[in-house]
Amino acid sequence: MAAQFSISKDDYSLHRKGPADQARHKEKVKEAIRDNLPGIVSQESIITSDGKKIVKVPIRSLNLPYFRFGNNQGRGVGQGQGDSNVGDKIGNVPAPGGNGKEAGDTPGIDYYEAELTIDEIAEMVFADLSLPGLKPKQAQEIVSEVVRYKDISKKGIMSNLDKRRTLLQGFKRTALQGRGALSVIKQEDLRFRTWSEEVRPESNAVVIAMRDISGSMGEFEKYISRSFYYWMVKFLRTKYNQVQIVFITHHTEAKEVDENAFFNLGESGGTKVSSAYKLALEIVHDRFPPACWNIYPFHFSDGDNWGEDNSRALGYVQELLAFSNLFGYGEIQESRLTDSTASAFISGSSKLGSVYQDHFRREIEEGTFVPVAIGRGEDVYPALRRYFFRKEGAING
Amino acid sequence: MxxxxxxxxxxxxxxxxxxxxxxxxxxxxxxxxxxxxxxxxxxxxxxxxxxxxxxxxxxxxxxxxxxxxxxxxxxxxxxxxxxxxxxxxxxxxxxxxxxxxxxxxxxxxxxxxxxxxxxxxxxxxxxxxxxxxxxxxxxxxxxxxxxxxxxxxxxxxxxxxxxxxxIKRKIEDDKKDKKAPETPYDDLFNLGVKEGPEEQKKVTKKIPPEPESDLLLFFAENAPNLxxxxxxxxxxxxxxxxxxxxxxxxxxxxxxxxxxxxxxxxxxxxxxxxxxxxxxxLHSGVLSPSKMDLNPYFVGMKMLEDIENRWNEPTEEERKKFGRSGNQGRAKIFDVRSVEDDASFIRNFLTKKLVEELDLYIYKREGDELLVMEKDWEKIRKVMIEMVARRVPSIEIVDADFRGASWLYLEHRFEDDGVELDMTYAMRTMEMIYLIWGRNVNLKAVVNGVPTLTWYDGKKFEQKRL
Known part of the structure; x- marks a missing residue:
């Protein structure tokens, strides 16, 4: 009788199909996270943590949809130990992913909790952001260092071995010795890639972050402005080595503060935004001459200004605009109409945003004055993009 | 080695x-x-x-x-x-x-x-x-x-x-309307003779002729733009x-x-x-019963052992009524493995005694808890059969030329399943079907007790009660 069975044991060490498809799934998870960035960016847990912390991000589970039954979820046949009775509790409804808040409330949607460090999220948020309209300025150039592999040396660590050059060297040596084939690679053949640090001059830039801490700023407004500035500061620090950031808080008076105070100061008093702009102007004149610096003032407020102060504020903004690359204004009001265009500001209203919108039509069109209305946490991410996402050449100069 | x-x-x-x-x-x-x-x-x-x-x-x-x-x-x-x-x-x-x-x-x-x-x-x-x-x-x-x-x-x-x-599928033969050849040389004799006009007048057939549950087969053969x-x-x-x-x-x-x-x-x-x-x-690990699930290894093995015993030593009643002579256990389970699937296996062989011995029950979700709600063996057997027989909702293509616009009309056979579809999933699935069919996708299904038509035009969904 012919053998009815056979047996073998092969080498599978080069087999990579499963891991390759697993990588594709991971990529899709990342895509899903990217689609959810607006919701993730404004999570409170993020701005109160350091970059290494892992945040759990619920995203829609990556399942293919299929036709399935609806309301018999949670029913089934099970098996007891021989003594089960009607009414016995056999367990709890399993909560998907550990803390499935959504589990019972939203039938039909399965959630999956992706775990990410904040730095990973930041990388996605900042992927295509940049300071818009950076211009080359004279003197005191700031630098950013780039590591480039562009040199070869005879000593180095094995992971930097340049195999091609090493082989060529070996061929050369054997050819010189008059032998044909290269049989063994000798120590003297080894060539290593080695790096040098390239210094790339970058234009000087200063970002002036102004934050309204007056009494009219409620919990939500306060939180949003902190959240926005958190990401902005993180963005600047990640992408630009030496951008200067000036922190200013204001109510009726403005103060230059350090970063810690900027994020943590409480609120009180009335509002005179002109005070902040005036201080910004002074700081620019003293320390950041526009001939040498790219200047980016940002101001976040709830838009409630002391009425008589508006004309003074307008004047200062005009002055700042004269030398700023971009002036970003964010107006926060819970559950207001938000819009990706500036038309969320109602024309003729006494709110600052409306005043600015009516006054700076030309600058808004040119993109040097950018007003953004924020009404929900999800608007923080689009706001970041409106300020810092520019297609090449969208801004002149 | x-x-x-x-x-x-x-x-x-x-x-x-x-x-x-x-x-x-x-x-x-x-x-x-x-x-x-x-x-x-x-x-x-x-x-x-x-x-x-x-x-x-x-x-x-x-x-x-x-x-x-x-x-x-x-x-x-x-x-x-x-x-x-x-x-x-x-x-x-x-x-x-x-x-x-x-x-x-x-x-x-x-x-x-x-x-x-x-x-x-x-x-x-x-x-x-x-x-x-x-x-x-x-x-x-x-x-x-x-x-x-x-x-x-x-x-x-x-x-x-x-x-x-x-079940052998009926193969629609387009040629069967033609006259049977009279001689083996008909095709030669008829060279140059155009096919009669009555051939073209043929009433356009409904597509599909019968409701079609093999969606993949139907799409491979009929989807217009693939x-x-x-x-x-x-x-x-x-x-x-x-x-x-x-x-x-x-x-x-x-x-x-x-x-x-x-x-x-x-x-x-x-x-x-x-x-x-x-x-x-190891054996007891593989065969451990599960509180919220059926362990197929365990239930299946117990049922086979039970069958072997009942055919080895039939009761007096079984001997008379079914003519079981005893000592046929081994032969019987070989029979079972040849002809049964899960549904028929459970329907034909799960007994009251065994349900009790295995301590099977139906559980249901009450709030956050899962509670035993039924111990009646016939009801348990019914639910088990449903579970193995109805893994996939019964969806049929009823019309592939709905409204004369090559729209697809699907129907969920609620009367077969007795359970409504998860509409969130169903709608996402319709988006997928749209990718294949390329035209409007309609689905008739019972939603919250009401027959409802849902349709998708590639951009948005609309719904109306029927």
């Missing part, structure tokens, strides 16, 4: 002879010793060499993670082909692999002899890997993402294929789904059969004391 290989080969020889002695009749089997990662990869893909897709990558990741954390372990993996392929995990002990060998020999006997596998493609490993090559070519030609997008759509309805192998490679992908997915369906519908009886035999066979082996203890542990 290395020691593991040699010891395993000896074990197979011994077990094979015992199995044959019991009357098992498996396909020839090729055993392969593989590392854990490879085991999980094959487990995730279902067939070695199958096409790449991220859903398999996800399954692979889940299986492997669970293994890495020690939460679960695949013991047995066997591919239903002729010869069968069985995979043994390199890191298993010899005793573990002995159990696996006995178990898979019984599976291979089941694959070969159960009626539901009558039309299974026994060269599936080769077929699948040739298909995978073609799909890889399509990726080169049309882009990875393009192919993935289409595969996503097709896989989302992959189980909507015609699972019933015993390219050849897309039709091919549908064919590939359909062929692989048809390969898996019989395995899904015989899960309980097949696992029961394999567990029944691995226990019998290992009793015949001469085991050391330690091995005997290890086997007992």
């Amino acid at each position: 290395d020691r593991q290989l040699m010891a395993t080969q000896e074990a197979i020889e011994e077990i094979w002879d015992i199995a044959k002695g019991f009357g098992l009749d498996p396909f020839p089997i090729h055993f392969e010793i593989v590392p854990a990662t490879q085991m999980y990869e094959i487990g995730a893909y279902g067939i070695p060499g199958r096409f790449s897709h991220w859903t398999n990558g996800k399954a692979y990741h889940q299986l492997k993670t669970r293994y890495d954390y020690g939460l679960s372990k695949i013991y047995e993996l066997v591919i239903n082909t002729d010869p069968c392929y069985a995979f043994l995990m390199e890191s298993n002990s010899l005793l573990q692999n002995k159990l696996v060998i006995a178990h898979v020999i019984a599976h291979c006997d089941f694959f070969k002899n159960n009626a539901y596998f009558g039309s299974t493609n026994r060269q599936m490993v080769e077929t699948a890997s040739v298909s995978a090559d073609r799909i890889r070519q399509y990726e080169f030609m049309h882009g990875k993402l393009e192919v993935e997008k289409f595969l996503d759509a097709v896989l989302s309805i992959q189980w909507h294929v015609h699972g019933n192998d015993f 390219e050849d490679w897309q039709r091919d992908i549908i064919d590939v997915v359909r062929a692989e789904a048809l390969y898996f369906v019989p395995q899904m519908r015989t899960k309980i009886v097949n696992e029961g059969w394999a567990s029944f035999w691995h226990a019998r066979i290992l009793r015949e082996l001469s085991l050391t004391d330690e091995e005997a203890v290890e086997f007992a542990k």
Whole structure:
């Protein structure tokens, strides 16, 4: 009788199909996270943590949809130990992913909790952001260092071995010795890639972050402005080595503060935004001459200004605009109409945003004055993009 | 040859002879010793060499993670082909692999002899890997993402294929309207004669002529705007789904059969004391009952043991009424493995006594808790049959030219299933079907007790009560 069975044991060490498809799934998870960035960016847990912390991000589970039954979820046949009775509790409804808040409330949607460090999220948020309209300025150039592999040396660590050059060297040596084939690679053949640090001059830039801490700023407004500035500061620090950031808080008076105070100061008093702009102007004149610096003032407020102060504020903004690359204004009001265009500001209203919108039509069109209305946490991410996402050449100069 | 290989080969020889002695009749089997990662990869893909897709990558990741954390372990993996392929995990002990060998020999006997596998493609490993090559070519030609997008759509309805192998489909023959030839040379005599005008007047037939539940077959043949490679992908997915369906519908009886035999066979082996203890542990692990699920290994094996007993020692009533003469137990369970699927297995053989002995119940969700709500054996049997027979909602294509605009009209057969669809999922699935069909997709389904028509035009959904 012919053998009815056979047996073998092969080498599978080069087999990579499963891991390759697993990588594709991971990529899709990342895509899903990217689609959810607006919701993730404004999570409170993020701005109160350091970059290494892992945040759990619920995203829609990556399942293919299929036709399935609806309301018999949670029913089934099970098996007891021989003594089960009607009414016995056999367990709890399993909560998907550990803390499935959504589990019972939203039938039909399965959630999956992706775990990410904040730095990973930041990388996605900042992927295509940049300071818009950076211009080359004279003197005191700031630098950013780039590591480039562009040199070869005879000593180095094995992971930097340049195999091609090493082989060529070996061929050369054997050819010189008059032998044909290269049989063994000798120590003297080894060539290593080695790096040098390239210094790339970058234009000087200063970002002036102004934050309204007056009494009219409620919990939500306060939180949003902190959240926005958190990401902005993180963005600047990640992408630009030496951008200067000036922190200013204001109510009726403005103060230059350090970063810690900027994020943590409480609120009180009335509002005179002109005070902040005036201080910004002074700081620019003293320390950041526009001939040498790219200047980016940002101001976040709830838009409630002391009425008589508006004309003074307008004047200062005009002055700042004269030398700023971009002036970003964010107006926060819970559950207001938000819009990706500036038309969320109602024309003729006494709110600052409306005043600015009516006054700076030309600058808004040119993109040097950018007003953004924020009404929900999800608007923080689009706001970041409106300020810092520019297609090449969208801004002149 | 290395020691593991040699010891395993000896074990197979011994077990094979015992199995044959019991009357098992498996396909020839090729055993392969593989590392854990490879085991999980094959487990995730279902067939070695199958096409790449991220859903398999996800399954692979889940299986492997669970293994890495020690939460679960695949013991047995066997591919239903002729010869069968069985995979043994390199890191298993010899005793573990002995159990696996006995178990898979019984599976291979089941694959070969159960009626539901009558039309299974026994060269599936080769077929699948040739298909995978073609799909890889399509990726080169049309882009990875393009192919993935289409595969996503097709896989989302992959189980909507015609699972019933015993019903021959009527093949619509367009030519049957023509007159039967009068002489063998009709075609020559009629050269130059144009076909009569009545041929063209033929009333346009309804498409499909009968409601069609094999969505994949229908789309491959009738979807208006597909390219050849897309039709091919549908064919590939359909062929692989048809390969898996019989395995899904015989899960309980097949696992029961394999567990029944691995226990019998290992009793015949001469085991050391330690091995005997290890086997007992392993065996009871595989057969442990589950509070919220049915363990197919356990339930299936218990039912087969029960059948064997009842046919070996029939009651007086059974002797008279059914003419059972006794001592037919072994023959009876071989019968069962030849003709039953899970639904008929449970319907025909699950008894009141066994339901009580196994302490089965129906549980239901009450708030956050799961409570036992039914212990009546007939109701339990009914629910179990429903569970194994209705894995996939009954969806049919009723009209492929709805409103004369080549719109697709699907209907959920609520009267068959008795349970409504999950509409969130259904709507996402309709988006997938739109990718295949390319025109409006309509679905009639009962939503919250009301027959409702939902339609999707490629951009948005609308809904109206009927």
